[in-house]
Amino acid sequence: MTENAAESRPRPRVLVTRRLPADVEARLRTEFSPLLYEDGGPIGLDKIAAEAEKADALLITGSEKMTGDAFAALPKSIRIVATLSVGTDHIDLDAARKLGFVVTNTPDVLTDATADITLLVMLGAARRAYEGQKILREGRWTGWAPTQFLGTDLRGKRLGVLGMGRIGQAVAARARAFGMKIHYHNRRPVAEAEALAATYHDTVESLLRVSDVLSLNCPGTPETHHLINDRTIDMMPPNAILVNTARGSVVDDEALIRALKSGRLQSAGLDVFEGEPKVNPGYFDIDNCYILPHMGSATVETRNAMGFCCLDNIAAYFSGQEPPARVA
Template sequence: MKPVLFINRNMPEEMVAPLREVYEVDMWPSASGAVPREVLLEKAASAHALWTMISDQIDEEVLDASPNLKIITNMAVGYNNIDVKAAQERGVIVTNTPDVLTETTADLAFALLMATARNLMGAEHALRDGKWTSWEPLGFTGMDVYGATLGIIGMGRIGEAVLRRAKGFDMNVLYHNRNRKSEMEDMYGCRYAVLPDLLAQSDFVLILVPFSEETRGMIGKEQLEQMKKTGILINVARGGIVDEEALFEALQKKRIHAAGLDVFETEPVPLDSPLLTLPNVTVLPHIGSASLPTRLAMMKLNQQALLAWARDEEPNHRVW
């Protein structure tokens, strides 16, 4: 008998068809709605393989309910939605989708930075709502990007891709990272900085660190107070890295100028979130990797990992 694969979203048939040859495929019918928790537990109980999304919490409860489970492939670079330690203890392989989304996510990070700096969303809403009545000397003014100082927290692949874009805007780039990258400093003229110095000197602070217990709440009240009053915070990493209550207070009291957020502590973000009430916040629905070619490439990596396991081959991009 074929092993059972449960796919947690409705995927294009071109991606699923090869899997049907080696798996008994069970696929959630919705491409947009998350699989309910009780359904996930039910489906996982008979599954040998799971194809999961970043919003699917694969914790000990799910793993304990899945005695046959051998592989989880996650459609994301990050995998904080999966209890990897618990999976490893149970001999369950976990894979992700690195590399293919680097440039696309860097594009989005820089686009969000620019949109937030220049208040593009506020200007567009004013136009659509009929509130643009004349040219004003200080109407819809924002902050300059060209020649500004960018502080990047987390200098991995995406950080380096953003750095390349920033140099095209003649930005002065600081970075904070677990390890210094001397060759990169020599190549691009960027400078390493301890976190307080980066926050104090940067016009834009871009968060790109992975989410972990070490980085949870990394940017809180103390860190926000170290930023310039004209500073802009951009987060395209994970929501839990920023203390949202502290961020709301800093923005409301204008301790910092603005924020651009593609990620939130709770996703989808509740419509009653205080952050959504502020005019100096630009928000996006976690679309860092959302270009069609990139999302298809991510799916392909997941497909390849699942096919490899079913054929007794070593899956690529194992987390452990």
């Protein structure tokens, strides 16, 4: 760990568990006294507890699992934990509240980047992009042929959006531009969906039955754990495509791999995985799966915005104001 030189006016000391984009770290050094984890991380919870003795605030990412025990191990000097993520499934929010911690996230700022990557993996899955790249990179392409790598048009297909929050709406708007027909399930109808001529389904099962392409945009919760499994996959139309840029825990990997190998599903596009960075090796043996290593928010603009959002929350807390993105 390294710490900025002390200034005449004490600044909050912020323990940062991962290296951040250069612009974010520059602002961090200007406004705070940062404790940066130089190894690149992720940092273990025991290390966090030890280094936190020097800090007033904690800035984590989705890689750090803040359990009740992890919060209990933090020193009394830390009262705010800012996560560089919109999702909070890695944080025990109930424990944080009971122990008096403020927790903040980064809503709104990663909507467009994640929606863009959703369309990328959707197109990759529909148009057999991995297979095309593979044959080129291996030097096995012998030239164009009328029946080679025939994929599926998105135009006219029914897109099922499971979770019509900000990201789901952004995915639906992009898909509408491709000529897709939008269907969705949410806890309740969404007013903004009317502009997309989207059809609301009051159950997941109803949505699955009409989803030629299913986009998972729901949070990772106990209720959504392995929501996509053998039973629910069988509800989808023949030759359907599954897309997941939400949380890996929503999908039963073994069930999806079986469906892809058997042809029950045409293909899948995945940017997230259960237990990541460990990935079920079954995905590596199938060509009809377009996979990326959790790149949804990976643009300079978006990661900067996420980092600045964390710093805004921490700054607000130490100035006596309500953090703008407080979740606990």
